[in-house]
Amino acid sequence: MERFICVHGHFYQPPRENPWLEAIELQESAQPYHDWNARITDECYATNAASRILDDQEKIVEIVNNYGEISFNFGPTLLAWLEEHNHNVYEAILQADRISQERYSGHGSALAQAYNHIIMPLANTRDRRTQVIWGVRDFERRFGRPPEGMWLPETAVDIDTLEALAEQGIAFTILAPHQAERIRPLGNEKAKWKDVSNASIDPKRAYLQKLPSGREINLFFYDGPISRSIAFEQLLHQGDQLANRLMGAFDPKGTDVQLVHIATDGETYGHHHRHGDMALAFALRRLDRDESVRLTNYGEFLEMHPPEWEVDINEGSSWSCAHGVGRWAEDCGCRTGGRADWTQAWREPLRGALNWLRDQVSVRYERAAKELFESPWDARNHYIEVIHDRSPENIDRFLNEHAVHKLGAEETSRALKLLELQRHAMLMFTSCGWFFSELSGIETVQVIQYAGRVVQLAQDLFDANVRSGFLERLEKAKSNIPEHHHGRRIYEKFVDASVIDLERVGAHYAISSLFDTHQTPAHIYSYLVEDRERKLYETGEIRLVIGHSRVTSEVTRESDEFMYAALHLGGHNVTGGIQPYSGGKRVDALIAEAEALFQRAETPALVRLLDRTFGGKSFSLRSLFRDEQHKVMQTILGSAIEEAESAYQQVYRRQAPLLRFLADLEVAQPRSFQVAAEIVLNRQLEEVFQSEEPDPERLRALLDEVVTGQIGIEEESLGYVINERLVSLASKLGEDPYSLQILERLHTVATMAREVPFEVNFWEAQNTYFDVLNTEYPAQKELAQQGDKAAVEWVSTFEALAQPLSVAIQADEGG
Numbered sequence: 001m002e003r004f005i006c007v008h009g010h011f012y013q014p015p016r017e018n019p020w021l022e023a024i025e026l027q028e029s030a031q032p033y034h035d036w037n038a039r040i041t042d043e044c045y046a047t048n049a050a051s052r053i054l055d056d057q058e059k060i061v062e063i064v065n066n067y068g069e070i071s072f073n074f075g076p077t078l079l080a081w082l083e084e085h086n087h088n089v090y091e092a093i094l095q096a097d098r099i100s101q102e103r104y105s106g107h108g109s110a111l112a113q114a115y116n117h118i119i120m121p122l123a124n125t126r127d128r129r130t131q132v133i134w135g136v137r138d139f140e141r142r143f144g145r146p147p148e149g150m151w152l153p154e155t156a157v158d159i160d161t162l163e164a165l166a167e168q169g170i171a172f173t174i175l176a177p178h179q180a181e182r183i184r185p186l187g188n189e190k191a192k193w194k195d196v197s198n199a200s201i202d203p204k205r206a207y208l209q210k211l212p213s214g215r216e217i218n219l220f221f222y223d224g225p226i227s228r229s230i231a232f233e234q235l236l237h238q239g240d241q242l243a244n245r246l247m248g249a250f251d252p253k254g255t256d257v258q259l260v261h262i263a264t265d266g267e268t269y270g271h272h273h274r275h276g277d278m279a280l281a282f283a284l285r286r287l288d289r290d291e292s293v294r295l296t297n298y299g300e301f302l303e304m305h306p307p308e309w310e311v312d313i314n315e316g317s318s319w320s321c322a323h324g325v326g327r328w329a330e331d332c333g334c335r336t337g338g339r340a341d342w343t344q345a346w347r348e349p350l351r352g353a354l355n356w357l358r359d360q361v362s363v364r365y366e367r368a369a370k371e372l373f374e375s376p377w378d379a380r381n382h383y384i385e386v387i388h389d390r391s392p393e394n395i396d397r398f399l400n401e402h403a404v405h406k407l408g409a410e411e412t413s414r415a416l417k418l419l420e421l422q423r424h425a426m427l428m429f430t431s432c433g434w435f436f437s438e439l440s441g442i443e444t445v446q447v448i449q450y451a452g453r454v455v456q457l458a459q460d461l462f463d464a465n466v467r468s469g470f471l472e473r474l475e476k477a478k479s480n481i482p483e484h485h486h487g488r489r490i491y492e493k494f495v496d497a498s499v500i501d502l503e504r505v506g507a508h509y510a511i512s513s514l515f516d517t518h519q520t521p522a523h524i525y526s527y528l529v530e531d532r533e534r535k536l537y538e539t540g541e542i543r544l545v546i547g548h549s550r551v552t553s554e555v556t557r558e559s560d561e562f563m564y565a566a567l568h569l570g571g572h573n574v575t576g577g578i579q580p581y582s583g584g585k586r587v588d589a590l591i592a593e594a595e596a597l598f599q600r601a602e603t604p605a606l607v608r609l610l611d612r613t614f615g616g617k618s619f620s621l622r623s624l625f626r627d628e629q630h631k632v633m634q635t636i637l638g639s640a641i642e643e644a645e646s647a648y649q650q651v652y653r654r655q656a657p658l659l660r661f662l663a664d665l666e667v668a669q670p671r672s673f674q675v676a677a678e679i680v681l682n683r684q685l686e687e688v689f690q691s692e693e694p695d696p697e698r699l700r701a702l703l704d705e706v707v708t709g710q711i712g713i714e715e716e717s718l719g720y721v722i723n724e725r726l727v728s729l730a731s732k733l734g735e736d737p738y739s740l741q742i743l744e745r746l747h748t749v750a751t752m753a754r755e756v757p758f759e760v761n762f763w764e765a766q767n768t769y770f771d772v773l774n775t776e777y778p779a780q781k782e783l784a785q786q787g788d789k790a791a792v793e794w795v796s797t798f799e800a801l802a803q804p805l806s807v808a809i810q811a812d813e814g815g
Helices: 036-049 076-085 087-103 125-143 159-167 224-232 239-247 276-288 298-304 347-369 376-382 384-388 392-402 409-427 442-462 466-474 487-495 502-512 584-599 603-613 626-664 671-690 696-708 715-735 740-753 763-775 777-785 789-805
Strands: 003-011 051-054 060-064 071-074 110-113 172-175 180-185 207-210 216-221 258-265 309-313 522-524 527-539 542-553 559-568 574-580
Touching: 003 036, 003 239, 003 276, 003 298, 036 051, 036 076, 036 087, 036 276, 036 763, 051 276, 060 276, 060 763, 071 076, 071 087, 076 087, 076 125, 087 110, 087 125, 110 125, 125 159, 125 376, 125 384, 125 409, 159 216, 172 298, 224 239, 224 258, 239 258, 239 276, 347 376, 347 409, 347 442, 347 466, 347 487, 376 384, 376 392, 376 409, 384 392, 384 409, 392 409, 409 442, 442 466, 442 487, 466 487, 502 522, 502 527, 502 542, 502 559, 502 574, 502 626, 527 584, 542 584, 559 584, 559 603, 574 603, 584 603, 671 696, 671 715, 671 740, 696 740, 715 740, 715 763, 740 789, 763 777, 763 789, 777 789
Parallel strands: 003 071, 003 258, 071 110, 172 216, 207 309
Antiparallel strands: 051 060, 180 309, 207 216, 522 527, 527 542, 542 559, 559 574
């Protein structure tokens, strides 16, 4: 009997980008990280790329790339974000697929995914097909090979979806055990079907689904009980526990080939279950060393053991809804988060409104696109090539291939807008919009924002007022939170405020120019701003900028010129205006008059001039995009914060002895004194780790004050500061591993980090140390043994650093 084990992880985050900026803006709920992608990457995607295996002393003995041993898929939109924002993790994922090809008989472990995670049985035929094509093309670009398998969002499936996969050459997909309807031996058309819809299909083999078109696709049904235990029942508490459970799933009496395989959200390994990646790494190593079992992936197993059974699926089913696909279309009872009395009746009208919007713009798209493209829908299917590379050269190549004739600048912009309309009309169906309990949740607002971009483009392209019809339908989706009322109010509150056009970009540029002297041309997210003229005047806290610029969308190539002026009167007082450029004389006249008023310090008259020039169409700091707004406010608040902290320090210095005395008497401390102490001590703790020369004695003194005064430590903020310092030093060590000064400083900071009363993230420092341990340490150790004094000192310091970093130096490595 041959026994195989395969672990599949579905790694995915919904697209979070602002639909107009093509970038994720600051998400306060993810602090201290910039956004949730960054946070979950640190907690899961990065840790699985370099997971630790510990000895019985809880010291690191090995760092492994989990992706190289498991089966996995990453959402294309998540991979696009990783490629730009965490290239090391991105490369580790691609490398893992190459490693797995060597390990598993030429079969890579990476699977493709339907592009932006829409529920495929609820999609129309065109969208379903495009989602598969985009998923395949995205995979091929990244992994350099065609995908063998494809993950279906929420494993939601029907026959039409399987037809779409098979049409694009997909060999298999993975489903939950309850998604099988009936089975029978393959090759015997007279064999009687066995109903497994109310029982459990045997997950230990592959199955073949025959399709009406004559095509076929292989299906794997994962082990449900083990997968649920991993996700919800603490099976990841220990690696041995996971390995034992997987081994225990084999039928000891079975004589046939058996495959034990599981599938869970990849975020289970690190984000949902802290250190879950380490339990997985330990289990995989133990299984790999067990000669009675063999790790595999689905492609290899299929080649070795093709299906001997035929299956018919349970159509319109998924892995996370007991009611088929109701979770994404109706108030079926499945929910995540929220209060017990909340209803999800909003789901049906939301989907209805989006379906209506999609159908309204599809008809108009096809009619308009026929004037520009040989085949409007074929052009959409290939548009993924432009999404991957928006360079002018690639856009021109794409248009030369698909356009009916050579397109001029205006036609090019229109063509790209049409395709962007279709892209956002699919993004608005991203499944997370329906997964949670409340209509005003960030995931649902995100899909409504994509709809807002569709509405804007439809108005621009077709002069079609689809907004009123859409909002009328959206109003039927009722929020559980009284202040939000319904979908229409949510749209007006969260989408209207987010809508961006070229003029809004120009206003952002004008205001930000008061605080940051941009180089021209300047990239503002997905826009390019080129100054034709810019004058900056400043005296004291007052600044004035006047200019004329061209703003161009790098996505749609639409472009326009504007005249602008912005005035900063100190603090948060900013005013200004912008209008379409109508000639150099107006700009020159404004500059001359404003300059004279500025030099005479006639500020009220200057404000009136701007109001008069721009017709009362003014802007303020509210016009800045979220990240720049945060950055500017930090600049403005800087001096105020310093003044406040100085006042708190004075209070604390005077009252610190009293606070210690009260703590000793176990008498409640006055809240005002305690707040002052918390602010001052937490700031001083951060400064200790940020200092060029970290002082361990100073840290101990501060920690003693914290304990004595019963002061709370802001663990998240301080931990973030410590981690940043460790990452900075680790990066320097990676660049110059022989620097004794860097080694010593890293040793000092790492030792200090062990003294704070909470867990610190040593991940980056450990990775760098382990790399140097394997590459540089052996040679240095040999030199030290030969009496080289510099090497002796380096080795001594390097080995000492192993202790605070919790890394074991094995004897066979010279230790």
